Amino acid sequence: MTNPDWRVFYTRRDLPRPQTADPLIDTLWDLDDWLDDHKILDATPYLISPDGRYDTDLNEYFTTELAGSPEDTQRAHASDLKLWLNFLWRSRGRKDWRHATPEDRAAYKQWRTADPRGPHIDWTTWDREVASVNSFYKWAVNPRRKYAAENPILQRESRARDAHGRRGGGLTPAEASHTGPRKEVVWLTPHMYRTWRDVGLLGLTSEGLADPSFRGRFAARNGTYCDLMIRTGLRLCEQTSLSVFELPHPVPGKQNVRTWLPWRIAKWGSARWVYLPASSLKAVWDYVEMERAEAIEDARDAGVYDRIRDPLIITDRAKPFVVVEGERLTVDQLGHAERRRLLIDTPDGLEPAALWINENGLPSKGSCWQEAFKTANKRTRRLRLGVRAHPHALRHSYAVITLEQLWRGHIQDLAEMNPAQRRTHQMIFGDPLNWVRLRLGHRSVTTTLRYLHALQELELETRLALIPNDWEPTGVDSDESTPGTDSDLEVLSR
Incomplete structure (x- = not known):
């Protein structure tokens, strides 16, 4: 009896040998040597089809293209690919991934995002899945391999900008949502972080x-x-x-x-x-x-x-x-x-x-x-402190607070200069946004811009916090600390 779904497994050496006298097992149980010969690392994902097959072309993606990538990245790609392959198997007549078409991808989008019987995933999740599957097919349709006839993900010219604000060129998935809400930048003030x-x-x-x-x-x-x-x-x-x-x-x-x-x-x-x-x-x-x-x-x-x-x-x-x-x-x-x-x-x-x-x-x-x-x-959560964190929230916190500090110093320096001095300052010290981009390792300044958006939203949020509930100017308690204010920023900079 076969499993009805594609499944993800991970390579592992030193597995215990099955307790059986079957000579076939002895013949096949050279897994460690096989992994060594093919230079496949432990914890590398591989997919097994519902009928128990190991697709060598498909799994080559993990042993070549994603080899050396962080384990979390490999696991995410394997999970997203599994969902796509299961859809082709269950809903498209067990279609082979090599022959998937844009029509299949459109049906998948309908199922994942809009079908009443589907999972109704949010646009952020959909965009990630599109990126994973697109990465796989870009690899598979490469002329050196030609494992797939076409990429079922429609493409368009990328609008991403480089560090100098120029269009980066290249192709990007046209099926990314672009209509969903901008992913919120979750970050912590120094006080919130210290509490957590x-x-x-x-x-x-x-x-x-x-x-x-x-x-x-x-x-x-x-x-x-x-x-x-x-x-x-x-x-x-x-x-x-x-x-x-x-x-x-x-x-x-x-x-x-x-x-x-x-x-x-x-x-x-x-x-x-x-x-x-x-x-x-x-x-x-x-x-x-x-x-x-x-x-x-x-x-x-x-x-x-x-x-x-x-x-x-x-x-x-x-x-x-x-x-x-x-x-x-x-x-x-x-x-x-x-x-x-x-x-x-x-x-x-x-x-x-x-x-x-x-x-x-x-x-x-x-x-x-x-x-x-x-x-x-x-x-x-058990102590009801109302503060939580994840690794990327700490990275976001660094970006938002550093950008705020740099902009303040940048503006203050420029205010005291004449036009010629300002040009010289810009040439030597550059743009705060680009400096943060370099520190974060972003390939495009467009990615870094979301932290500037976070600061702009914070300014509005802070202004709204100054308005009392009854709309009367009763003043503000000077001991209250709003996210991103001087007191918090100065503490983190020490």
């Missing part, structure tokens, strides 16, 4: 006291991780894959110390300088020298690092490189999965090169941090 961190992650009470019922062994680590995220704007996948070689040492007298984010772990290859505030950098080094060191020592005693399959070992910390299949590679040439196998040979024994490790002394994964956010949100 202290109560949700660090286990304090709402009064700032220790909570005896809290059982968070790695609370300090989690707090430090999130502090770094909101102060740098790093994505979850980027920050999680940092190694100790990307952690700079504090520089006396410098408020910010920069480090280079390599293209192999930067989403979409957006390698860039990342600026670490001195206070956050100190906290990370405290974590390295205490919590991280203790976890590594426990893992050594338990023989954890000796059991790592196919490790990449750096023999000289001063010259961080490894040899992979005869090729010498530096740390910044290694991707997410390779870094999880990366160890440093020290006088005390092996230790992971990963900056962020879990309670077992092994490199952490994105799922570990997602769970930390969920646990913190459950705690703040």
